[in-house]
Amino acid sequence: MNKAVFLDRDGTINRDFGYVYQKEKLEFLPGAAEALKKIRQAGFLLIIITNQSGIARGYFSEEQYREFEGFFLDRLKEQDVWIDRVYFCPHGEKDGCLCRKPETGMFYQAAEEFDIDWSKSYAIGDKERDLCICSREPVTGILYGKNGSFGPDRFCLESWKEIAQLICG
Numbered sequence: 001m002n003k004a005v006f007l008d009r010d011g012t013i014n015r016d017f018g019y020v021y022q023k024e025k026l027e028f029l030p031g032a033a034e035a036l037k038k039i040r041q042a043g044f045l046l047i048i049i050t051n052q053s054g055i056a057r058g059y060f061s062e063e064q065y066r067e068f069e070g071f072f073l074d075r076l077k078e079q080d081v082w083i084d085r086v087y088f089c090p091h092g093e094k095d096g097c098l099c100r101k102p103e104t105g106m107f108y109q110a111a112e113e114f115d116i117d118w119s120k121s122y123a124i125g126d127k128e129r130d131l132c133i134c135s136r137e138p139v140t141g142i143l144y145g146k147n148g149s150f151g152p153d154r155f156c157l158e159s160w161k162e163i164a165q166l167i168c169g
């Protein structure tokens, strides 16, 4: 079985300006790439799970989303970070889909595709909903940034350096 780190994208790996899809607006958060490289070297799969309701809202098309995703992944590869898979939800809040976080559909899809050991895995995000899987499965949740509340089995860390230390030791 595989251990994985489930990553939110906007606001966690890159700065969130709201509905990020323009290449010129891509800005990685401090230390993110370096930390992800370390985490991958420690044997974790890197899986991005991202809500992209900008598609449902008509702010950008699925094609524009995919183009940005390719650009995003290429910029990470340049920094020796290889993402194993990206799952995105194109739906809006009122669509009632099972993929949009805090629904856990994308996490279970990943578990099916990658044979994931929940108990050795982590979820990282800047919002509580990014850690939704943690109340269903024994995944360790890490809230990134300053806005989090502390709960049982939740870590709240303000830097990627601290996150890499927690996961890799």
Ligand SMILES: [Zn+2]
Pocket: 089, 090, 091, 097, 098, 099, 100
């Ligand atoms: Zn969805």
